[in-house]
Amino acid sequence: MERGWLHGKGFLLFFILHLLLQGRGDTFTINCSGFDQHGVDPAAFQAVFDRKAFRPVINYSVPTHVNISFTLSAILKVDAHLQLMTSFLRLSMIWHNPFIRWNPDECGGIKKLSIATENLWLPDMFIQEFMNVDQTPAGLMAYVNSEGHTKYNKPMRVDTICKLDIFYFPFDEQNCTLSFSSFAYTVENMVLGMETEVQELSNTSRNLTQSKGEWVLLGITQRAIKMTVSSNQYDQIIFYVAIRRRPMLYIINLLVPSGFLVAIDALSFYLPAESGNRAPFKITLLLGYNVFLLMMNDLLPSSGTPLISVYFALCLSLMVLSLLETVFITYLLHLATTQPPPMPSWLHSLLLHCTCPRKCCPTAPHKGNEGLGLPQAQLPGLKEPVELVEKSPGPGEAEVAGGSRWTRAQREQEAQKQHRVELWVQFSHMMDTLLFRLYLLFMASSILTVIGLWNT
Numbered sequence: 004m005e006r007g008w009l010h011g012k013g014f015l016l017f018f019i020l021h022l023l024l025q026g027r028g029d030t031f032t033i034n035c036s037g038f039d040q041h042g043v044d045p046a047a048f049q050a051v052f053d054r055k056a057f058r059p060v061i062n063y064s065v066p067t068h069v070n071i072s073f074t075l076s077a078i079l080k081v082d083a084h085l086q087l088m089t090s091f092l093r094l095s096m097i098w099h100n101p102f103i104r105w106n107p108d109e110c111g112g113i114k115k116l117s118i119a120t121e122n123l124w125l126p127d128m129f130i131q132e133f134m135n136v137d138q139t140p141a142g143l144m145a146y147v148n149s150e151g152h153t154k155y156n157k158p159m160r161v162d163t164i165c166k167l168d169i170f171y172f173p174f175d176e177q178n179c180t181l182s183f184s185s186f187a188y189t190v191e192n193m194v195l196g197m198e199t200e201v202q203e204l205s206n207t208s209r210n211l212t213q214s215k216g217e218w219v220l221l222g223i224t225q226r227a228i229k230m231t232v233s234s235n236q237y238d239q240i241i242f243y244v245a246i247r248r249r250p251m252l253y254i255i256n257l258l259v260p261s262g263f264l265v266a267i268d269a270l271s272f273y274l275p276a277e278s279g280n281r282a283p284f285k286i287t288l289l290l291g292y293n294v295f296l297l298m299m300n301d302l303l304p305s306s307g308t309p310l311i312s313v314y315f316a317l318c319l320s321l322m323v324l325s326l327l328e329t330v331f332i333t334y335l336l337h338l339a340t341t342q343p344p345p346m347p348s349w350l351h352s353l354l355l356h357c358t359c360p361r362k363c364c365p366t367a368p369h370k371g372n373e374g375l376g377l378p379q380a381q382l383p384g385l386k387e388p389v390e391l392v393e394k395s396p397g398p399g400e401a402e403v404a405g406g407s408r409w410t411r412a413q414r415e416q417e418a419q420k421q422h423r424v425e426l427w428v429q430f431s432h433m434m435d436t437l438l439f440r441l442y443l444l445f446m447a448s449s450i451l452t453v454i455g456l457w458n459t
Contacts, residue, residue, distance in 0.1 A: 031102050039111025051102050052122045058192065059100040059124050066191060069126045070097045071183055071240065072198035075208035078218040078246060079160075081167065081177065083304040087134060088165040088179050088246075094157040096126055097198055103151045110149075117144040125155060126193065131182035131239075132163035172309035173253035174456040176221065177246050184230060184239040195238040201225045217252065221245040250457065257299055257311065258453060262446070264292050265318050268325060269442035272435050276332045277428075285326045292322060314449060321445060328438055332431045 033047045058067055072095045080089040100123070107114045120143050129137075138160060145155040165179035185193045205223040212220045222245050230239045268288050274281040296315060303312065 031104060033103065033105040035105040035110035035113065038113055043116065048103070048118070048122070051100070054102060055122060055124045057124065058188075059098075059102055061101055066194045067098055067126075067188075068194050068196060069128070069185075070196045070198040071095065071128065072204055073181075073242075074204070074211065075220060075223070075244065076211050077215045078212060078220065079216065081165070081218060081246075081248075083167050083169050083172075084306045086164055086167055087162050088177075088244075089160070089162050090244075091158070091160050092181075094128070094159055095154065095198060096128060096157070097152060097154045098126060100124070100147065100151045100153050103147050103153070105149050107149050113149075115146055115148045117146050119143075120145050120155060123147075123153065127186045127188070128183055129186050130161060130163060131184060132165070132180060133161055134164050135162040169304045169307045169309045171456060172304055172311055173248055173250040173257075174459075175248055175309075179244045179246065181242040181244060182239055183242070184237050188237075190229065190236045190238050193238060195227070195240050197225070197240070201242075217249045218246045219249060221247055253302060253311075254453070256302060258314075260295055260299075261292075261315060261318055262449070264288060264295065265321065265442070265446060268322050269439060269446070271325075272439045272442075276329060276431060276435065277336045279333065282326065282329045282333060285322070285329055289319075289322050289326060292319060317445065321442065325438055325442075328434060332434060335431060336428065 033051075035043075035047065037044065060067060074093045074095075075090060076093060077091045078088065079091060081087075082089070105113075121141075123145055125145075139157055143155070143157065145153055147153045161181075163179065163181060165177065167175075167177055169175055183195070185195070201224060205220075208223060209220045212218075224243045224245075226241045226243070228239050228241065230237045268285065271281055271284050271288070274284065296319075303309070
């Protein structure tokens with residue numbers, strides 16, 4: 004009898020508990036009557052506000068689904084030295100709070116309310132590459148609809164680490180990552196998803212950033228992974244942000260002035276080396292180019308060796324080489340006008356090969372470099388060349404033929420000296436031609452490289 008009474012009492016308790024649990028869902032519905040006439044009653048949400056320290060779920064074994072999205076508004080700065088990208092983005096998070104719901108028909112058709120975020124539970128979302136303190140402004144609002152879906156928009160100025168490759172500066176393209184994950188909640192407690200398609204996210208961000216700053220957003224892609232930390236797994240969504248630098252500023256301020264200086268230096272080869280005006284002109288250009296590099300040093304990356312630095316180094320090397328060549332040619336021509344040395348045989352053969360490669364030229368020099376068939380040149384302070392062909396003496400010259408033998412030997416010596424001078428002048432012209440062609444080849448290859456990098 005007593006056992007039956009206890010059994011009936013237990014059944015009654017179970018039945019009462021079952022009714023309480025069955026009606027528990029109705030206790031989550033907020034009484035919103037009068038909201039359309041007297042405003043929102045804070046007391047109606049007090050029970051929800053008291054739960055903000057806990058994850059908003061009825062069954063703790065069910066993870067919270069948080070859908071994230073962001074809009075990249077501007078790329079403020081990319082620091083190649085610190086390997087940082089500074090950007091401004093608007094992070095959006097959507098999740099479901101089962102403790103917030105009301106009947107819109109009882110509230111005058113109110114379907115959405117804005118609630119201060121300090122009264123709600125918020126996902127602890129962070130960016131793994133973030134390298135600064137979160138400076139999100141306080142007092143932000145979250146929007147909650149009648150079904151309990153909460154949307155929180157969070158503006159952020161983020162400094163994220165990004166591995167930069169500046170070799171093709173200023174035509175470089177970078178690929179930075181933004182990895183969103185929860186700091187405390189594992190996959191058993193929080194699951195991440197996408198609020199919108201990544202293509203829509205990319206198009207919206209590209210439209211906002213197309214006219215801001217020196218960087219252009221090329222596109223955004225994403226990948227979802229599971230990150231393992233100390234045997235715990237965390238949901239993570241990685242966004243790959245591809246950006247490209249606008250090169251026009253650097254082309255106008257760096258490449259165009261440098262190209263003009265190199266072109267002027269190439270045109271200086273038209274100045275006669277024997278006049279003595281070429282060397283001071285080249286020294287002035289070299290000094291101006293060094294001043295230009297010092298002034299434009301702030302526009303170049305402070306770390307690494309970009310391709311444009313190699314270009315500047317080659318320009319400077321060519322200008323120094325042309326100055327040294329001018330000094331050597333000036334010295335050589337000065338020596339040729341005073342005491343011209345005989346030309347070495349290997350240099351004579353090289354000169355013949357470069358000046359008349361298609362003609363039948365002698366392959367070995369004669370004694371004293373005579374009979375080479377090279378054109379004559381005139382230098383300041385040098386006598387007129389004399390003819391090597393003797394004229395047959397006339398009737399009146401037969402008597403003084405013996406007395407003029409020493410004059411004939413002097414004339415032959417003077418003609419030999421003149422021919423040596425012509426050889427060294429021809430050699431100087433050959434050096435000028437080769438270096439000038441090297442300038443033209445360098446400028447043409449530089450222009451083609453710039454066009455190719457700009458188009459790609």
